[in-house]
Each structure stands twice: as structure tokens, then as C-alpha cells.
Amino acid sequence: MVSDVNSHAPDGQPWRITVLRNRNGMVATFMDWGATWLSARVPMQDGSVREALLGCATPSDYLHQDAYLGATVGRYANRIASAELKKINLLLAANQGPHQLHGGPEGFDKRRWQILSQSDSEVHYRIDSPDGDQGYPGNLIADVIYQLDDDNCVSIRYTAHTDKACPVGLTNHAYFNLDAHHGDARQHRLQLQADRYLPVDSAGIPAAPLKAVDGTSFDFRQPKCIADDFLADDDQKAVKGYDHGFLLNTAGDCSQPAAQLWSADGRLQLSVFTSAPALQFYSGNYLAGTRAREQDSYTAFQGIALESEFLPDSPNHSEWPQPDCWLQPGDTWRSVTRYRFTPHAAG
Numbered sequence: 001m002v003s004d005v006n007s008h009a010p011d012g013q014p015w016r017i018t019v020l021r022n023r024n025g026m027v028a029t030f031m032d033w034g035a036t037w038l039s040a041r042v043p044m045q046d047g048s049v050r051e052a053l054l055g056c057a058t059p060s061d062y063l064h065q066d067a068y069l070g071a072t073v074g075r076y077a078n079r080i081a082s083a084e085l086k087k088i089n090l091l092l093a094a095n096q097g098p099h100q101l102h103g104g105p106e107g108f109d110k111r112r113w114q115i116l117s118q119s120d121s122e123v124h125y126r127i128d129s130p131d132g133d134q135g136y137p138g139n140l141i142a143d144v145i146y147q148l149d150d151d152n153c154v155s156i157r158y159t160a161h162t163d164k165a166c167p168v169g170l171t172n173h174a175y176f177n178l179d180a181h182h183g184d185a186r187q188h189r190l191q192l193q194a195d196r197y198l199p200v201d202s203a204g205i206p207a208a209p210l211k212a213v214d215g216t217s218f219d220f221r222q223p224k225c226i227a228d229d230f231l232a233d234d235d236q237k238a239v240k241g242y243d244h245g246f247l248l249n250t251a252g253d254c255s256q257p258a259a260q261l262w263s264a265d266g267r268l269q270l271s272v273f274t275s276a277p278a279l280q281f282y283s284g285n286y287l288a289g290t291r292a293r294e295q296d297s298y299t300a301f302q303g304i305a306l307e308s309e310f311l312p313d314s315p316n317h318s319e320w321p322q323p324d325c326w327l328q329p330g331d332t333w334r335s336v337t338r339y340r341f342t343p344h345a346a347g
Contacts, residue, residue: 015059020148035072054175068173071109073102077171078312092135104134138164153340167315175303178263186227187264192220194246241285274337276308277322308337
């Protein structure tokens with residue numbers, strides 16, 4: 001990443017960049033604005049280094065993109081239909097037509113997070129969200145801790161607490177291209193441990209009950225190339241590809257991968273472990289024009305997002321078989337997701 005020394009964040013203060021390193025030579029970079037994951041540089045078996053994460057050339061470029069590249073999004077990731085919390089008859093701030101997406105127009109991705117501590121292997125961010133922020137009830141404090149270990153695993157641990165009942169579900173919006181950003185990420189192979197997915201309308205709002213993946217283009221229980229069944233049915237065509245929540249079979253068990261992604265050349269593998277009940281698989285359908293680190297802008301489908309979270313619009317759907325997304329006063333919301341990068345020999 002280019003140093004952007006002459007630029008400041010919207011609050012007039014400089015960007016604060018944290019670099020984590022492990023014994024293998026892997027380097028992961030983060031920024032306090034949006035508690036954003038900027039870069040993941042993985043040493044390969046042939047001695048080269050491969051950038052696995054989409055990102056911008058400078059910190060200020062992140063202010064001029066709406067793809068949420070690497071950002072921590074919240075209070076509630078994904079969409080809330082009609083920006084309404086029906087349970088308490090409360091309207092939130094809308095930012096995708098009548099709906100709310102990723103916490104609202106001034107969500108956590110557009111804020112400076114406080115750095116509580118940092119070391120060579122870990123950085124701890126905190127944000128204080130006041131009552132009424134983006135329409136949400138309660139004073140909320142959220143923490144995000146990034147850690148890089150010697151297994152080339154980036155762990156993200158989230159906690160939050162509030163003084164009024166509020167739906168809470170933070171995630172990281174990293175986009176991965178394991179081929180060092182060369183080519184179409186739909187050439188990656190993907191495995192998703194999920195028997196069911198959630199159909200949505202063209203705005204990404206749930207449009208039907210959970211549906212079995214069996215016999216559909218959404219069946220990734222065995223690894224397959226993302227391009228194989230791309231746009232093969234109406235559920236994909238509604239959102240120009242994959243942009244759907246999958247209810248995970250792992251049911252919050254972090255000991256087994258919920259998803260695995262392989263580069264087209266087979267030389268880099270990403271394994272995703274999470275305590276979250278669902279993963280949003282997004283094939284980068286609307287990435288075109290997003291400012292890019294290696295080129296002027298990314299093209300559509302150049303990155304894959306695997307967002308650990310609740311199913312979209314969960315605050316309004318208590319019928320789904322997942323934990324309650326409403327955080328109660330006195331309780332602590334916790335979630336952990338780990339992204340492990342494994343290089344393989346060529347051929």
C-alpha cells in the first residue's frame with residue numbers, strides 16, 4: 001500500500017495503519033478507519049508472495065468506494081427490510097433505497113475506531129456507538145480484535161454490549177482473490193458446508209423461506225468451480241450472481257471449516273472457520289469501477305466475499321433456525337471468524 005502521508009481522514013486526523021507479521025513471513029495490514037483489513041500477503045512455496053485481498057492503493061481511496069472493501073460493518077451486517085425493526089416498531093436510517101444495508105449510511109465502516117492495543121501479532125479496536133446511532137436503540141460498545149498466528153490464520157474476534165435491546169451482528173467485508181487478483185474469481189473452486197440458502201429479491205431482501213441447496217446451483221457441499229452454474233437459475237439472476245445467505249451446517253462449531261476456497265491455479269487455499277450461523281457468499285457482481293490497488297479499478301467478479309453473520313433481515317425473522325440476533329442489556333454478543341491461508345506446491 002502506498003503511504004498516503006499527505007492525506008487525512010474525514011475527522012482531520014491521520015490514518016493509523018497497523019502491520020502484523022508471523023514467522024512464515026505473512027503480513028496482514030489494518031487501518032483504524034472502519035477497522036479495515038487492508039491486505040493479506042501470503043508467502044508461497046516457490047518463494048513468491050501473493051496478495052490475497054482486494055484493496056485500494058491509498059487509505060483515502062477507501063473513502064471513494066462503496067463495496068465495503070475489508071471494512072468492519074455494523075451494527076448489523078447485511079440488509080434490514082424497509083429499514084424497520086418490526087419487533088419494536090422502530091425505523092432505522094435507510095441507505096439502499098427503503099432498506100438498510102450494513103448498518104446504515106454512516107455505519108461502522110465509515111468511523112474511526114480507537115486502537116486499544118497493538119503488537120506484532122494482534123490489534124484491538126473499539127467503537128462507541130451512541131443511542132440512536134443510525135436509528136438503533138441503546139448505547140453500544142463493540143470491540144474487534146485481529147490476530148495473525150503462525151498458521152497463516154487471521155482471526156477476527158468480535159464482542160459487543162448494549163444498554164437497550166438491539167439487533168447486533170458485525171462482520172468483515174473482505175474480498176478474496178487467491179490468484180493474486182489475476183483473472184475472474186469465478187474460476188476459484190468453492191466448498192460451502194450448507195444444506196440451505198435464503199432466496200432474495202433484486203434488492204437482496206428475503207423473498208421466500210429457506211430453500212434446500214440439493215439439486216440447485218447453490219449446492220457447494222462438494223467443491224466446484226463458481227463459474228460452473230453461474231446465473232443458472234432465477235434466484236441468481238435476481239441479483240446478477242451469487243449474493244445469498246447460506247445457513248451453515250457447522251452450527252457455530254469453529255473446529256471445522258464452514259467454507260473453503262481454492263485459487264484457479266490450485267496453489268493457494270483459504271479455509272473459513274466461524275461461530276456465526278450463516279455465511280453470505282457474494283461473487284462481486286457489482287465490483288466494477290471500485291478503486292483498486294493494482295489497477296485503476298476492479299472489474300465485476302474479481303473478488304469473492306464470504307461474510308460471517310446472521311441471515312439477512314434476521315431481526316424480523318424469528319422463525320429461522322439460528323441464534324437470536326437481538327442483544328439484551330447485561331449480555332455480551334460474541335463471534336469469531338478465522339481465515340486460514342494455505343499455500344500448495346504447483347501442479
